[in-house]
Amino acid sequence: MKPPNIDIRLRLLHGEHIALGNGKADLLEAIAATGSISQAAKQLGMSYRRAWLLVDTMNQCFVTPLVITQTGGSHGGGTQLTELGVQVLQVFRQMQHAALQATEPFEQQLAQWLVD
């Protein structure tokens, strides 16, 4: 019997907004890796506009921005995570990991009842 998967989606709600979720966390990670919203968007297969809107929502939900774009400088600026952005991403990944570990025994119990 091949192991079934459990798909866990965590969303941190802030009023009517989703301050952070699986997709936004992936976007933060891609921005940190590429140093660019447009490159991060491309990597995740989403439009630049959508990526920008997700970043804007995050930046508005948190006390200080998670992502900043600097202009000028010797490299012509760039986009990066702020200190808070790095922390938020780290805690979200820890939360995902904790959820995965906590659900695993129940998943295995359910899996034994699935058709092979």
Added chain:
Amino acid sequence: MKPPNIDIRLRLLHGEHIALGNGKADLLEAIAATGSISQAAKQLGMSYRRAWLLVDTMNQCFVTPLVITQTGGSHGGGTQLTELGVQVLQVFRQMQHAALQATEPFEQQLAQWLVD
């Protein structure tokens, strides 16, 4: 500061199907409570057709059906959860509870960084 909410969606995948998820678990619970797919659908604000399809998917993913409809009898039959249906629902609720407990400390950590 009002507490933000964490929204957790768990999906048990079986090949290309979602064998069980938050919506299907709610449907099982509503069927158990009402003894009827159409009443359960009404209670959850979904069409009978959609409820029936969700039940059909569940019944096909598990080794034996989770929901059965009996015809005839002094009450004209009815729909109910099988023993496996009851067990599966119970384990899924336990899994949701475990995920909620595991994520709570991280949620609180994230919440302190949200705008009031």
